[in-house]
Amino acid sequence: MEITTKNFAEQLPEIRKAIREASFFAIDCEFTGLASDRLIFPFDTPEEVYQKTVEANTQYIIVQFGLCAFRVEPVADGDDESAPTEPRLTYKCYNFYCYPKGRTHIFSCQGESLRFLADHGFDFNKLFREGLSFATEAEAERLRSDLKERQANRAAALQAAADGTADDAETTDVNMVPVPAEHQEQIDETAAKIEAFLKSDDKELIVNNCNGFQRKLIYQMIEHKYQQRISTSTITLENNHKCIKVERKRTAEEDQAIEQKRVAQENEDLQTMIGLSVVLQELSKARKLVIGHNIFLDLLYTIRQFFKPLPTDFKEFKKLTKEIFPLLLDTKYLCTNAEIKVNVNSSILAHVYEAVSKAPFSIPKVLSGMPEHGYSVEEQKEHEAGYDAYLTGLCFLGLASRFNMDLQNLTKDTTLKQYMNKIFIARLLDNNYINLNGKEPTHSREHIFYVTFPETWRTGDIVGKFKPFGSVHISWLNNTSAFVSLHNRIASSSVLKTIGYHPGFAVHSFAQFTQMKLDLDLSEEETIPVVQGNKELMPEQLPVPNEPQPQTTPTRKKKQKKKGKH
């Protein structure tokens, strides 16, 4: 179900109920841009990846939040033979549009990201007009206390006016903005209109066609000359121009009634400003299993946008994350399970779904808890956050079937426990997850070397240099640098001492490399697929070289030519 400002207030009770009754959730987000992974090296630690991501401080935002609440209904006792032995599964899926309302809110976009979403049917007109506002916890608190103070001040002023204790000294001439000669005529004309209005039976007088300064002058004139006889308010015409509405002076009771209405409206507006954050707070408070596919960025952006700024300290981040979402499961990390990998070649969400739709997996039947707002996997709504959340849930159920998990006691499942609170990190060659529950494993880096070489070198040149040390694995960084890992680790210690010389070729230990604090320009690798949302950011293990274009000539020939040129 699509949720925008049009139906948020009305649906909120239902959404809260869905969260309360759910057994677990699947979530997915759409962003205005992806964090740059240009600075991620294949042997970075998860901590380094986190810190680089936080330091890059991109200002991308979540513009769609998909929340799919799955409910596992208890199996009948078994006394009744006809009762189903499988639990009944239902889901309620919400697709929230979210967009910052505040005037001062500035965010960034990647040209490609918005084009990609628009091409996939994302309705940006709806987003900008009807997107739900949001606020971090601190922002929400500030909004609440500011409003409280403003309302208290007004209440006191209103009381003072009613008691006749208000101080009128400040309406003296000394406070007035002098009226520039060219505006005097307009001011005089307006005064004449007000005189006529006061003698008429008209209920109101609208003064329009003024810019801000002119309105200021007119308000000043009114306050000075007509304070006891008329009340004013600012209204906005359909064409968005502002006007002054002039009415006869209201009584204290009328003022009070208007104030009450205003307070009610302001309180409602406050809820609107906090908007989607209310749902996220509710989700956090539920303390239930939250599932996502390739959830690293979703998680970071969600915390930053709806909860708190991201800590620079990695341990703090883990602590905060578990405070917000105590039970997280990343299905992309679950796909690294050896038994699953046999049948799930690719962990791109759509590929996972395809794989788990067949034996040895089986996706149990899941019914929409809101039949008129259900999804169908035939719809191909990929990259709609709600749909992707739904699909993630189905994938999880499919994957879970491989281990015959008890859906009613998921968090107690021993297999699942190994994958719980582990967040997959793409692009890393071994340490490919963040462990929210503790430290990540460390791996020796002694057999890994950082090499730089002439632009014309290819795999063979590097392999050649390392021949004395046995076979190697090369992880290209760009066309002049790479990591080389030895298969035979014992040979590691002799590399730096004995490797052959070549002009423009240099070898560094991994320890030396980490001291370099490189800011390599990896931007040449534009061919690495940049894909949205749950989709693969990177292939499983190795950087992908150029996809061949319609091949008039094999790729390697191009390279070879380049060699000839230099």
Add this chain to the structure above:
Amino acid sequence: MEITTKNFAEQLPEIRKAIREASFFAIDCEFTGLASDRLIFPFDTPEEVYQKTVEANTQYIIVQFGLCAFRVEPVADGDDESAPTEPRLTYKCYNFYCYPKGRTHIFSCQGESLRFLADHGFDFNKLFREGLSFATEAEAERLRSDLKERQANRAAALQAAADGTADDAETTDVNMVPVPAEHQEQIDETAAKIEAFLKSDDKELIVNNCNGFQRKLIYQMIEHKYQQRISTSTITLENNHKCIKVERKRTAEEDQAIEQKRVAQENEDLQTMIGLSVVLQELSKARKLVIGHNIFLDLLYTIRQFFKPLPTDFKEFKKLTKEIFPLLLDTKYLCTNAEIKVNVNSSILAHVYEAVSKAPFSIPKVLSGMPEHGYSVEEQKEHEAGYDAYLTGLCFLGLASRFNMDLQNLTKDTTLKQYMNKIFIARLLDNNYINLNGKEPTHSREHIFYVTFPETWRTGDIVGKFKPFGSVHISWLNNTSAFVSLHNRIASSSVLKTIGYHPGFAVHSFAQFTQMKLDLDLSEEETIPVVQGNKELMPEQLPVPNEPQPQTTPTRKKKQKKKGKH
């Protein structure tokens, strides 16, 4: 006429013709955000405003460019008595959507700006899907030379392949990525399918459901085993998934034909990448009068987005601007003309149009040169760049009528000459324009003082302190600082020596103020209307205090209460 990627190539010749035949242009832009004017002080020089704007380095972009080409057709000789004595006026108006195509293009948005545009009917879905690409001159040059090099390399490689001189040594095992065990089955299956394909009569074989790494492995296997027998290419399915298309080996002639098609397509793609910049280049080359209303930001953003980075040096900026647009007219600055001001109270575009639609002005009849794509002022398409450009042109014609300008010799008109190449700057109290043709006038600042005071102070408190020096004009900066100008300049020299002491009150000369390099937080003044496009950013002369809300109590009471609180 709306121009997007759907009709750009087709309409370009007509657009060029319209530019060639035009007598003058009106332009307008819609942005993703407005430059922050938080840092602008009312007595800044235009140079300071320019520099602050450039230094703020906002990443907002133009998303719609309106170009209205007006043509004044020559009056008949006069031999024929029935010939019209007034020149015939026509216009062709283009509303260009523009949006960055490149993957790496990142830009900023103000939440409020996009909401405002969407509320006014701006179609963002169309923008992101069909917006025209653009490039600066340097980017366009780089794109051209890169493509040229790539095509030359391919041509040489193709020649080498045809000549049989290509070096095949690099297909040896040493260059191959080792196939991880879990992928071996898929590779073997694919090889079997290729064998079957080669024996079949099928024209092609599609290998799908692979991620990037798997495709890499398959390409490698194909190149290794089937290089002489099959050709491959990457294709993208409707669901955006990539596949490998396998065909029988092409002949040299087939490869050549494919290469020719590819070159043609690439050249066309290059034009698409440069996109709207082609039109802007054409507009610049026309060396004709270009009119805009409140054109400062439009001009800066246009130069930065379509031509060159903005120079930090102010003189360089003027030089560059005149190189790009030698004849600029800002109708907002024209409205500061004393004779016009009498009848045009507010220089908000819509207000100007209303004012010049009546005597003593008269807007001549202007016919659409593309009748099916004309605008009507009844349409209320405000904030569509094309419409606003059209309206700006009409306003100019109305304003010009006040001086009986000869539309056929506009640039020779003596009145207009005084306003030419002067760019209005909002928020400044006296130096309110940039003079592209020379230096701006300088004004003495000796009678201006920068004062800071307790939060509880109001106008009267400041006026009171300055009483010994005569009447003053106060320009508020925020609730603890303001500029005070003396009307009696002779009293200036005694202010610092003799002004009365008050705790928390401090007075500085303007010269002292300029040494402070303040970064005042003016953000409290959220009530200053932030309006889009051609609209007023600021009232003519003074900051506007809070617009009264529906007044249960007059604004000043609120202030007074606050006083009581502190």
